[in-house]
Amino acid sequence: MKSVSHLQASQLLHNKFIVVLGDSIQRAVYKDLVLLVQKEKYLSLRQLRSKGEMSFEQDCLVEGGCLGQMHNGTEYKEVRQFQSAHHLVRFYFVTCIYSHYMKSILEDFRHGLKPDLVFVNSCVWDISRYSCSWVDDYKENLRKFFDELREALPEETLVVWNLTMPLGERIKGGFLVPEIEHKAPQLRYDVIEANFYSGTLADAYGMDVLDLHFQFRFSLHHRMKDGVHWNAVAHRKITSLLLQHAAEAWGVILPCPVTVYGERKSGVTHTCRKIFCTSRIKCEVGTSPPAGGPLRPSMVIFDWLLSRCFSSAFSASSWSISACRASIVSSNSLEKSNGEGQMRRKIWRGKFHCLLILLFFLLQQGKVLIQFGLNLLHTFISIFGGGVQLLLQEAEADMGLTQLLTLR
Incomplete structure (x- = not known):
């Protein structure tokens, strides 16, 4: 699958309010989305690893992060927002799918601006940091969250629940404090079980489900050495999957992904030649291919x-x-x-x-x-x-x- 281009992303999300909820992987999803609507560039390794910084690619830190105490506890908060003339993207760092902090976020939705698109996931922290017998608590929290989310948002809002990506055999990360290191070998199997529960329940509530665990089962070479996080190429693929899913839900035909002949230096793709498809979205560069899409x-x-x-x-x-x-x-x-x-x-x-x-x-x-x-x-x-x-x-x-x- 080819990546969605900067032009496609910026036009698809024109005058849209997007909210991303979740952990550090969701933070990287937010960052890649913010970067893509501004320029044709990949995230650097430093950008992927950093958290709580004051500014990232013209965005701003609204709450938490370096404005407060930087730690790896369950009470850590980080709210970021990017705003341009035609785009608004916001990120909330959450460690539990339903908590007092999540209630406050839902109150923001009730009394504030309604998002057009919500990307949400919460799993690894939920099943590792709160209880050894996590199954019942996680199911109950999911039900409460989906109930209140459905009440807080209008029907026009597209909610995409993305399943957790595959974990490695040996993992390390901010969430894996010494007290729970003994859970590491079993955690990748717990994620599969949790994905089944959350995906089934989200589908029952009428929400869209994007199975990233399935999509990346053969892309493990893009996973970082910590066994949890993923590189810039993987996150661009995540962004492309999310945007193509949103485009299909909105009835928008995206141009065919750009076929690029050239090389990439310092994260920027220097193209020699591009091939586009016809689309309802007008492109600056494009040709009309035969029916059924362009041939390689x-x-x-x-x-x-x-x-x-x-x-x-x-x-x-x-x-x-x-x-x-x-x-x-x-x-x-x-x-x-x-x-x-x-x-x-x-x-x-x-x-x-x-x-x-x-x-x-x-x-x-x-x-x-x-x-x-x-x-x-x-x-x-x-x-x-x-x-x-x-x-x-x-x-x-x-x-x-x-x-x-x-x-x-």
Whole structure:
């Protein structure tokens, strides 16, 4: 999956109020979103690791952080906000999905500006820092939170509950104080169980659920050494998933993700060439692709080779190049799928179909060549065989004449 560009993000979130609720991973989600609506750049390692700073990319620290006491306790607070002429993004650091502090946040929603989009997750702190038997407490807190959130927000607000990402076997982090280090080996399994409870309950309350645990199960190389946090590439993918989910919910067709040819230096992508799709969102640079989305460069070349092979042999056949190309286009289209794995399978399935067609074409051409050779051999025998038979008849006649003269 390609990343959402700065232009796409800024236009999609134009005049929108976005709220991000959660832990340090959600803080990084907020930071990447703030960065993306301003420029085409990735988060640096220092930006990912820092917390509670006074300012990040033109945002401001509203409450907590370095304004108060910096610590790793459950009472730590951090409220950040980025505001521009057409964007408003706010972040609340929470360590429990339902608490007195969460009630105050919901009161802000009731009596203040209503958010258009809410990204929320709270899991790791809930299941590790408050109780050893966390299951019942976590379920009950989720119900209370979803009940009050539904009352505090209007129906137009899009709430996305994103599931917790995979943890490593050996983990360390701010939440993992020495008192609970013995829970570390079991915590990654508890996260899977907690994701099941929270995802099922959020879906029952009619909220959108984004399974980041599933999305990143094969992207563990993007996880940091602490086994908890993730690098800038992973967070850009999270942002892209969230924004594409929001766009689909709002009925907005985003341009196809930009295919970039070039290199990235110091977090900034220096592009040599970009390919866009048509969209309801107007872009400064763009071209209209064929129906079904643009073909990748390799698939375009593959399609051209197939067209050259099949243009004369299968023009009236059901195995036409149009059917073959439709298979390629459908496998590369940006339709809704259940993840990159299925999209890869679709692409390779399309390639496999095309290879079968190519093999069938070669077999057909081989049959034609064999038939041509047989016809040529038959013609050769027909032409030269008659001449040989005539010579034999003349030789037999000469031999008969010789024997007759000898007898006389």
